[in-house]
Amino acid sequence: xxxxxxxxxxxxxxxxxxxxxxxxxxxxxxxxxxxxxxxxxxxxxxxxxxxxxxxxxxxxxxxxxxxxxxxxxxxxxxxxxxxxxxxxxxxxxxxxxxxxxxxxxxxxxxxxxxxxxxxxxxxxxxxxxxxxxxxxxxxxxxxxxxxxxxxxxxxxxxxxxxxxxxxxxxxxxxxxxxxxxxxxxxxxxxxxxxxxxxxxxxxxxxxxxxxxxxxxxxxxxxxxxxxxxxxxxxxxxxxxxxxxxxxx
Numbered sequence: 001x002x003x004x005x006x007x008x009x010x011x012x013x014x015x016x017x018x019x020x021x022x023x024x025x026x027x028x029x030x031x032x033x034x035x036x037x038x039x040x041x042x043x044x045x046x047x048x049x050x051x052x053x054x055x056x057x058x059x060x061x062x063x064x065x066x067x068x069x070x071x072x073x074x075x076x077x078x079x080x081x082x083x084x085x086x087x088x089x090x091x092x093x094x095x096x097x098x099x100x101x102x103x104x105x106x107x108x109x110x111x112x113x114x115x116x117x118x119x120x121x122x123x124x125x126x127x128x129x130x131x132x133x134x135x136x137x138x139x140x141x142x143x144x145x146x147x148x149x150x151x152x153x154x155x156x157x158x159x160x161x162x163x164x165x166x167x168x169x170x171x172x173x174x175x176x177x178x179x180x181x182x183x184x185x186x187x188x189x190x191x192x193x194x195x196x197x198x199x200x201x202x203x204x205x206x207x208x209x210x211x212x213x214x215x216x217x218x219x220x221x222x223x224x225x226x227x228x229x230x231x232x233x234x235x236x237x238x239x240x241x242x243x244x245x246x247x248x
Contacts, residue, residue, distance in 0.1 A: 020184020
């Protein structure tokens, strides 16, 4: 599999996942030729300014995506399941950082994870700042489950121009990891695209890219394996666990 997978270690791991890991589960990506941003303007539905200009349009966009996520056809794939197993069996520290707003990692069994761009099945109140789990449609008249004020709810999503979540926790994990794995990312969305450099320079970690094709930051990785996530991620995880004495 390669140097990173073969060497025996039980040190800290940080895994970063992007849209590519959920593609094989039927979740649309953003930046591919047939991706979401080629069908709708991100300025209209993924910025604070767009929400202020037309909140109904933004809420309808995320209502549709939330319904799609909860359809029976959408479920975790082999890559999600492999990462959940790696977390459960890994003898050292482990943190899964996802750029995805879906909940497929949780459904697969992952627990030591953070959503740096928010979560589709959560909402935030702009009045009381509380965050709530939410599985139904949201409209402009929906009252806040906490403070009861109507018209102040928004998707719990980090939009362009907003600060990603959990950056302090992610930064601490990157600075002490021995292995950084990037899966299914484009390498052009910051700050996530810069995590590999933090892991290399501050933690002297080995870095691995698992992707369908080389990302924009592919040259920064010590090792790369390219192919469908449902194939390369389970294989890499098995080899990694075997090298750490975790069995086949």
